[in-house]
Amino acid sequence: xxxxxxxxxxxxxxVARRADGRDLIYVDRHILHELHAPHAFRxxxxxxxxxxxxxxxxxxxxxxxxxxxGRDENTNREGAxxxxxxxxxxxxxxxxxxxxxxxEHGISHVVAPEIGMVLPGATHAVPDSHACxxxxxxxLAFGCGTTELEHILAxxxxxxKKPKRMRIRLDGRIGPHARAKDVALxxxxxxxxxxxxxxxxxxxxxxxxxxxxxxxxxxxxxxIEMGSRTGLIAPDDSAFSWLYGRxxxxxxxxxxxxxxxxxxxxSDSDAQFDAELCIDCSDLEPQITWGTDPGQVVAIxxxxxxxxxAEADRRPLLEKALRYMGLTPGxxxxxxxxHRVFIGSCTNARLPDLQEAAAVVRGRKVAQGVxxxxxxxxxxxxxxxxxxxxxxxxxxxxxxxxxxxxxxxxGANGDKxxxxxxILSTTNRNFENxxxxxxxxxxxxxxxxxxxxxxxxxTDVRKLMTGEV
Amino acid sequence: MQPFTVVEGVAAPLLEDDVNTDQxxxxxxxxxxxxxxxxxxxxxxxxxANGADEPGFVFNRPQFHAPEILVTGSNFGCGSSREAAVxxxxxxxxxxxxxxxxxxxxxxxxLQNGIAPIVLxxxxxxxxxxxxxxxxxxxxxxxxxxxxxxxLADGTVFKFxxxxxxxxxxxxxxxxxxLTMKHLSEITAYEERVSLQHPWRSKP
Numbered sequence: 001x002x003x004x005x006x007x008x009x010x011x012x013x014x015v016a017r018r019a020d021g022r023d024l025i026y027v028d029r030h031i032l033h034e035l036h037a038p039h040a041f042r043x044x045x046x047x048x049x050x051x052x053x054x055x056x057x058x059x060x061x062x063x064x065x066x067x068x069x070g071r072d073e074n075t076n077r078e079g080a081x082x083x084x085x086x087x088x089x090x091x092x093x094x095x096x097x098x099x100x101x102x103x104e105h106g107i108s109h110v111v112a113p114e115i116g117m118v119l120p121g122a123t124h125a126v127p128d129s130h131a132c133x134x135x136x137x138x139x140l141a142f143g144c145g146t147t148e149l150e151h152i153l154a155x156x157x158x159x160x161k162k163p164k165r166m167r168i169r170l171d172g173r174i175g176p177h178a179r180a181k182d183v184a185l186x187x188x189x190x191x192x193x194x195x196x197x198x199x200x201x202x203x204x205x206x207x208x209x210x211x212x213x214x215x216x217x218x219x220x221x222x223x224i225e226m227g228s229r230t231g232l233i234a235p236d237d238s239a240f241s242w243l244y245g246r247x248x249x250x251x252x253x254x255x256x257x258x259x260x261x262x263x264x265x266x267s268d269s270d271a272q273f274d275a276e277l278c279i280d281c282s283d284l285e286p287q288i289t290w291g292t293d294p295g296q297v298v299a300i301x302x303x304x305x306x307x308x309x310a311e312a313d314r315r316p317l318l319e320k321a322l323r324y325m326g327l328t329p330g331x332x333x334x335x336x337x338x339h340r341v342f343i344g345s346c347t348n349a350r351l352p353d354l355q356e357a358a359a360v361v362r363g364r365k366v367a368q369g370v371x372x373x374x375x376x377x378x379x380x381x382x383x384x385x386x387x388x389x390x391x392x393x394x395x396x397x398x399x400x401x402x403x404x405x406x407x408x409x410x411g412a413n414g415d416k417x418x419x420x421x422x423i424l425s426t427t428n429r430n431f432e433n434x435x436x437x438x439x440x441x442x443x444x445x446x447x448x449x450x451x452x453x454x455x456x457x458x459t460d461v462r463k464l465m466t467g468e469v
Numbered sequence: 470m471q472p473f474t475v476v477e478g479v480a481a482p483l484l485e486d487d488v489n490t491d492q493x494x495x496x497x498x499x500x501x502x503x504x505x506x507x508x509x510x511x512x513x514x515x516x517x518a519n520g521a522d523e524p525g526f527v528f529n530r531p532q533f534h535a536p537e538i539l540v541t542g543s544n545f546g547c548g549s550s551r552e553a554a555v556x557x558x559x560x561x562x563x564x565x566x567x568x569x570x571x572x573x574x575x576x577x578x579x580l581q582n583g584i585a586p587i588v589l590x591x592x593x594x595x596x597x598x599x600x601x602x603x604x605x606x607x608x609x610x611x612x613x614x615x616x617x618x619x620x621l622a623d624g625t626v627f628k629f630x631x632x633x634x635x636x637x638x639x640x641x642x643x644x645x646x647x648l649t650m651k652h653l654s655e656i657t658a659y660e661e662r663v664s665l666q667h668p669w670r671s672k673p
Contacts, residue, residue: 016655020634129550145552147581194544250669
C-alpha cells in the first residue's frame with residue numbers, strides 16, 4: 001500500500017476505531033506543564049480515575065518560572081501556586097517532574113528532543129499548541145486541550161478524527177542569511193494563519209532536508225501558526241546522527257533495531273496528498289511580521305502593505321493591525337525604532353539560535369534605551385552556551401542573560417513589554433497584547449533580533465554585518 | 470457534560486476573522502488555580518486603555534451580557550490550545566458558535582465541553598450574519614441540533630450540517646473518557662504488542 005509518512009505513523013498508532021468514527025491514537029510520550037495539568041489532575045481525581053502510564057508521562061515547569069537570574073519558584077508569585085500544584089499532583093501520580101534545578105529543566109519542546117525522549121515515528125502529546133515542534137525529528141505530535149490531557153492521562157490514547165495531508169515542498173538552496181524561521185514566515189505569508197487548518201503538514205524538498213535539526217524543530221514549531229495541529233519532516237541520516245548518543249535514546253542492539261524501522265519513515269514516492277504547495281527558498285531574505293497575525297509577513301527590505309490592495313473583507317483586519325502596530329501603509333520596515341528585544345522560546349532558543357545571535361552581538365553594545373533579554377530554551381542550552389562563552393558576549397553587550405523558560409513569549413512569568421513599545425521577538429505569536437498590554441511584537445529570527453538590539457531599530461542584519469549600516 | 474439539544478437565545482455578532490484564544494482568555498488571570506472565567510472572558514477587549522468599559526465592544530452592550538449564541542468570522546479560536554477559552558465562553562453563557570470556520574484544537578475543545586461549533590454555507594453565513602446584526606439581540610434565535618437548523622423569530626430557517634459523530638457527542642453529552650474506557654482491553658493488547666515489536670517506544 002502506498003502511504004505518506006503521516007499515514008505510516010498514524011496507522012502504527014491506531015489502537016481502536018471508536019463507534020463515533022474517531023481513531024484512538026496511542027500516545028508514546030506525554031509531557032504536561034503547570035498552566036493546565038493542575039486542573040486536569042483535579043478533574044481526574046474528582047472522577048476517581050488513575051494515571052494509566054505515569055512512566056510515559058512527564059511534568060515540565062516552563063510557562064511561569066521567572067527568568068530573573070537566581071530565580072526560584074516564588075520569584076514569579078503568580079506562578080508559584082501552579083508550580084506547587086504541579087509538583088504535588090505529579091508526586092501523587094508518580095510522574096517525573098523536570099524541576100527548576102534539574103539538569104533537564106527547560107521548555108518541554110526544547111528539552112524533549114534534546115534528551116532523546118522524542119523518537120522518530122513515535123507520538124507525542126503536550127497540552128500546548130507548540131507540541132508540533134518535535135515533528136522536526138519525524139515524530140507525530142499533538143497539542144491538546146485540558147480535557148484531552150485528562151483523557152490521555154486516564155487512557156494513554158487520544159481520540160482524533162484523522163486529518164487530511166498537505167505537503168509543502170521547499171525547493172532551492174537557502175542562502176547564508178536566511179534560516180528556518182525565515183522559511184516558516186515565508187510559508188505563513190503564502191498560506192496565512194489558517195491555510196493549514198484540517199491538515200497535517202509534511203515539509204519536504206531539498207531545502208527542508210538541508211535544514212539542521214534545530215532548524216527543522218523551528219520550522220515544525222510554527223506549523224500551528226499556519227492552522228495545522230501538527231507538522232513533520234521525514235527523519236533522515238542527519239536526524240539519526242543528531243539523536244544518537246542522547247541520554248534517553250536507545251542504545252546498542254535496540255538502537256540498530258529502531259534505526260532499521262526509522263529508515264522506512266518516508267512518504268512513498270507516489271503517495272497522494274490532499275494539498276500540495278511548493279516554495280522556492282533560493283533567494284529568501286530575512287523575514288519579519290508587520291502586523292498582529294503570524295501570516296502578516298514581509299521581507300526585511302519590504303514595506304508595510306496597503307490594505308487597499310487586499311480583498312475587501314480582509315481590509316478591516318489589516319487596518320486594525322496597522323493601528324495597533326502604529327504603522328502606516330508604505331513605511332519601510334528598516335529603520336523603525338525598537339524598544340525591546342527578546343531572544344528565546346520554543347521557536348528560537350536552541351544553541352545554534354544563540355550562536356547566530358551572539359555572532360551579530362559580539363563586539364557591539366545594546367543601543368541606548370533598548371531592553372534586551374536572552375532566555376535559553378533549556379538548562380542544557382544555557383550550560384552549553386556558557387561553555388562557549390556566549391553568556392559573556394550577551395552580558396558584555398548589555399543583554400540580560402535569563403534563566404530558562406517560556407518567558408516573554410507568552411508573558412505568564414512576569415516578563416513583558418509596555419504599552420506602545422516595539423518589540424523584536426524570536427517567538428511565534430504577534431497577537432495584540434500577547435507580550436504585554438498594548439505592546440507591539442514583530443516576529444523575526446535570532447539574527448534580526450540581535451541586529452535590532454545593537455542598532456535600536458529594525459535593521460537588515462546583512463547590511464550590519466557588511467558595515468553598510 | 471451537558472447535552473446540547475435545542476438552544477434558544479440571543480446571538481451576539483462579533484464579525485471578525487482570526488479571533489484568537491489569547492483574546493478570548495487572556496493569560497495573567499488564568500495563571501491562578503481558580504480563575505474567574507466570566508471575568509477573564511475577553512478581559513482586555515472589554516476595557517479601554519485607561520480601564521473603562523469599551524462601549525462599542527459587543528459583549529459590553531446590555532443586550533449581549535448573557536448571549537447563548539456567538540456569530541463570528543473565520544479561523545475562530547486560533548492560537549494557543551488553552552481550553553480556558555471555551556470555559557470563558559461558557560461562563561459568559563455561550564452554548565453555540567456560528568463561525569465561518571474554526572481552528573482545529575479550539576473546535577475539539579468546544580466538542581469536549583458541549584458547545585456546538587456550527588458552520589453555514591458561505592451564502593447563508595453572509596445572510597445570517599447580516600440578520601444577526603439587524604436583529605441586534607432584540608429577538609431570540611433557536612438552534613436545533615437534531616434537526617440541524619437555525620430558526621429566527623420571523624420563521625427564517627438556515628440549515629447546517631455537523632458530522633454525525635460530533636452531533637452525537639453533543640446531543641448525548643457523552644463522557645469522552647468513559648467512551649474510550651470501553652476499549653481498555655484493546656489498549657492493553659496494543660501496549661503488549663508494542664513492547665515486543667517496538668520496545669524503544671514502550672520505555673523512555
